[in-house]
Amino acid sequence: MNNSYSLAVHHGLQPGDRVLTHKSFFGIVKHHSLYVGMDTEWNAWVIENVAGEGVRWTRLDELIQRNGHITSIERYCGTEYQRTAVVNQALARIGMPYDALSYNCEHFVNDVLYGRRKSNQVEVFGGLAALVLAVVVVRNL
Numbered sequence: 001m002n003n004s005y006s007l008a009v010h011h012g013l014q015p016g017d018r019v020l021t022h023k024s025f026f027g028i029v030k031h032h033s034l035y036v037g038m039d040t041e042w043n044a045w046v047i048e049n050v051a052g053e054g055v056r057w058t059r060l061d062e063l064i065q066r067n068g069h070i071t072s073i074e075r076y077c078g079t080e081y082q083r084t085a086v087v088n089q090a091l092a093r094i095g096m097p098y099d100a101l102s103y104n105c106e107h108f109v110n111d112v113l114y115g116r117r118k119s120n121q122v123e124v125f126g127g128l129a130a131l132v133l134a135v136v137v138v139r140n141l
Contacts, residue, residue: 004061007070008035008044016076016083018109019046019060021067031067032109033058036087047090049108055096076113086112 013019013035023031033048044060064070076083089112098104103111106119 002042002061004044004059005038005042007060007064008038011070011073013044013060013073014076014083016078016086016113018074018076018113019063019070020072020074021063021070023067023105030071030106032105033063034086034090034109034112035060036090047094049096049098049103049105051098051100051104054098055090055093055108057094 007013015035015037017035019033019035020030021033023029031048033046036045036047038044046058046060046063047055048058048063049055050058076086078086093108093112096103096108103117104119107117110119111117
């Protein structure tokens with residue numbers, strides 16, 4: 001067995017689970033990926049959307065090596081049939097381009113799981129940027 005297998009078993013991952021790791025900005029920004037399962041060689045895989053590369057396969061141990069430990073896991077509560085459907089939807093998006101504001105890692109996972117391209121992180125940072133801009137404008141009046 002390999003490290004990706006051990007990590008998946010240790011965390012009890014099932015296809016469709018959202019895996020969150022640190023991304024940047026002092027750990028405030030989280031990287032979202034979707035666990036999709038094991039291959040015949042016992043490699044555990046996620047599908048993620050990465051800046052400059054788009055939606056792609058990544059071995060779980062490589063994801064953790066790049067981003068650090070898993071910060072949290074959001075368990076998918078669907079049936080086995082629904083898990084298979086979610087994995088197939090993720091597979092269908094491989095190669096889609098990354099866009100920080102309209103299709104980042106969080107947009108991708110929400111798109112696959114819920115059919116909504118939504119990123120709470122973009123909304124929060126957009127709101128903060130708007131607030132900072134408003135303060136600057138008011139101070140300059």
